[in-house]
Amino acid sequence: TAPFLASEHQHIRYNPLQDEWVLVSAHRMKRPWQGQVEPSPLETVPRHDPRNPLCPGATRANGEVNPHYEGTFLFDNDFPALQPDAPSPGPSDHPLFQAKAARGVCKVLCFHPWSDVTLPLMSIPEIRTVIDVWASVTEDLGAQYPWVQIFENKGAMMGCSNPHPHCQVWASSFLPDIAQREEKSQQAYQSQHGEPLLMEYGRQELLRKERLVLTSEHWLVLVPFWAVWPFQTLLLPRRHVRRLPELTPAERDDLALIMKKLLTKYDNLFETSFPYSMGWHGAPTGSEAGANWDHWQLHAHYYPPLLRSATVRKFMVGYEMLAQAQRDLTPEQAAERLRALPEVHYRLRQK
């Protein structure tokens, strides 16, 4: 048989952070695509639309009127999936029918007063302000709740119901599923190897170089060895940092810079406002915040669905839902493509 080539020969890879396998079948990119083509995203969104509930001065569904905010704006989600006071379902009567109480709060954070910008089109100080709110909301909600999930759904393809630049914050009384998996893996790695899983992982990627996308004084961006989405990335601080509020001012400035670079590359890849879901993971908070969480390393995951062009996405369907995630290019190929892209946004170049 021929010598193994990751880009030619399918194989499976292990995700040690979430304890999952992915099937890598890069030769599959050769097949023609006849499936669904997504509608092209609107490139022209009005800067201000008084009917858009996220705009400054707009009236929201519950009748509240937004302030004429000039920077960021954080408020309670009008249709929260988690509320602070839901009663408990009570004890379960059978091991196959287990339900538990869930309490929490859901907030929305507008990044900017204008609807026609996105993070990569914002200035470094504007992005820095968003980072500061991420840190402070983690601190505030983390005082009461064990998990504060910051996430951004960007683009209609990602179920985002509003083009205004914003993210969400859902804090919960329970450790969500994926947080539990990451807790278990990082805990086990630390007790076996005596250091945090993601600290060693970041160091290895810096040595191996093939999956790096961006590096800066304080941060790394890479396509993880076990990436599932075509252009998935992992954003990691170089220093051992457990949670967003621990970031120093220098680390925050540098984060604003590297986020702008990464998101500019994403937009440049297919010359479109790149859709994705992203989110931050850090050590649990709440009443147990003081416990030893040294096995945790703060990180952000970016999960973008596009595969071939601005309108052809990867579908995680049949085999992926029933058996195992599958990807159509290697993480190394994805990293190489992202690395090669310019750091100036295509919309600014054209002007």
Added chain:
Amino acid sequence: TAPFLASEHQHIRYNPLQDEWVLVSAHRMKRPWQGQVEPSPLETVPRHDPRNPLCPGATRANGEVNPHYEGTFLFDNDFPALQPDAPSPGPSDHPLFQAKAARGVCKVLCFHPWSDVTLPLMSIPEIRTVIDVWASVTEDLGAQYPWVQIFENKGAMMGCSNPHPHCQVWASSFLPDIAQREEKSQQAYQSQHGEPLLMEYGRQELLRKERLVLTSEHWLVLVPFWAVWPFQTLLLPRRHVRRLPELTPAERDDLALIMKKLLTKYDNLFETSFPYSMGWHGAPTGSEAGANWDHWQLHAHYYPPLLRSATVRKFMVGYEMLAQAQRDLTPEQAAERLRALPEVHYRLRQK
């Protein structure tokens, strides 16, 4: 506080089969939807299109010409994600960089010579033929491979690149991720409780009745207590059956009937050809097929994405990808709606 009401108060539920939690926030259905609306599916597909590679007599991408088949047609996928002879990546040099060999075959099974039918519009004997091929392909590929994944992606929304009624079969040299999770859970349940998890689960649902959708002499269809997708269902034989080939002729006939009823209800829900991914799970096969797999119970999962109408789907995005699955109506509400739907297909009623 008010007494707990599943349809009003968010809570979390446990999936004992795949060891996962879901957040149930049914009060969320009250929010208005402003997000992406899917294109309406083409209701008129030509019965025969010589350029469609799945049609009888058509020429496929690799130059092969399909026979003028009159029933089902099983052939090798021209762009397989799994090939029988890929070399091995060799030993891993670090615990965070683990890769393994993956070998297998991918087949496509056309259900019918016509492109303008779907399973619920096919006759019972025609569906029965599909079931027989599912059983025989499991037997054939299962002789060599430990896992044979039969799955159907239906509808453009589910990444299905061809409207011709068909499913896929991917057999692999490894136990895929979700198969491993189900193996672990069913194994543990059996050793703790002395009977298969899904046998007890089916019995309990027959007693509790609130999540049943359809029952027949040999089969049950229910919305599982831990369902993630809005109208997700689980199809279970009443008898303890480990794999598709073990089904008796009477069980196969009855399966054809209950599948037709379920898929007709699905199409009737929003009066559209209901998109979904579905697939079969049974005991592992291959060289270990003779081991004790009595903890396994054969079952099919149906994962349909539609939530509110033929064009408004549930997005499993930000919170779901980063933290935990979340659903917007209770499994009991979904079961009630499905139960109430007629068993005559809306397209046949209109004629």
